[in-house]
Each structure stands twice: as structure tokens, then as C-alpha cells.
Amino acid sequence: MGNAPFQDGLLERLFVTPADLAGYPAPKQLEAPPHTLTILGETKDGRVLEATSDTVQHWTDMQRAAQQDGIQLEVLSAFRSIDYQRQLIARKLDRGDPPNQILQVVALPGYSEHHTGYALDIVTTAYPELTEDFELSEGFAWLSHSAHQFGFFLSYPRDNPWGFIYEPWHWCFKPA
Secondary structure, three states, X not given: OOOHHHOOOHHHHHOOOOOHHHHOOOOOXXXXXXXXXXXXXXXXXXXEEEEOHHHHHHHHHHHHHHHHOOOOOEEEEOOOOHHHHHHHHHHHHHHOOOHHHHHHHOOOOOOOHHHHOOEEEEEOOOOOOOOHXXXXXXXXXXXXXXXXXXXXXXXXXXXXXXXXXXXOOEEEEOOO
């Protein structure tokens, strides 16, 4: 991924230099972005969601199994390009969010699991999207008990070594 997060002046806008990042936990080592993606579905607002074909197949199997147990799971976010990741950070900066808070909720471009095509942000309709309250849902309880059977794991548990906030909605498929 090279110097992807250091392009386009993004770190300057964050008031962060590569030396400043030395004090942060090392970002997760990621694979290169996938060359091919498969359509996973659409969000309610019509945004097309894509992931690797393995991720889509395992997600489909997992979602079907959850439905059989009376649990409705939906995907809010899947593959993100490096450019889209830059845009997420830029919007937060433009909104006035402090850089140290941004780096706890959004990975630098080139370091997000979403770039791999394996990560999914999973939600249920009864809980606010992308909040810790998701851990109180039946969906989270089901995922915690069953997701590993489909190759998915929770990426950012409490006190994770990468310094990200606890994200009970963020699940990643780990290919065999």
C-alpha cells in the first residue's frame, strides 16, 4: 500500500506527520485491494455494496442461517476504495471533528479492512446504526455465537491493540 495515507495532503489536514504516527499502535497488516468484487446488494439509499466473492457467499449463508433463527441482519457497508476512505476523513475534518477522534473511528487510507473486500458493517433494524448499542441486539448475540462458523470474526473488540473504538458492527471474513 506504500504511502497511500500520505498522499493528497490528508495527513497535513489532520495535523499529523508520519513521525506522529509512531506513537500509535501499528495498523493492521492488510492484503492488497481485491482485483475483482462481487455485488453483495444495495443499501436502503441505493448504494451498491460489493465484496469479494468468498465474502458474499459466506455472508449469504450466514444471513440465511440467522433468518432461520429469527434474526434479521443487514449490511450497511462493505468494500471501500482508498479514495472513498480519504473522503470519509475529509468530511469529518470539514465537519470540525478533532483529528485524534477521527483516527479512532476511521482507518487511514490504505489501512482499512474495508479495502480488502472482506469487511462488513452489519446492522439490525431495531438498533441505531454503527453504535455500541448494537452489542445489546439479538443480532450481535447471534453473530458472537455463530459468525465464526461462517468464517467471520469481530475485528475491533474492546481495548483492541490497534487503538480503534469498540465496533460491535464490524465483522471481517477470513478466507481459509
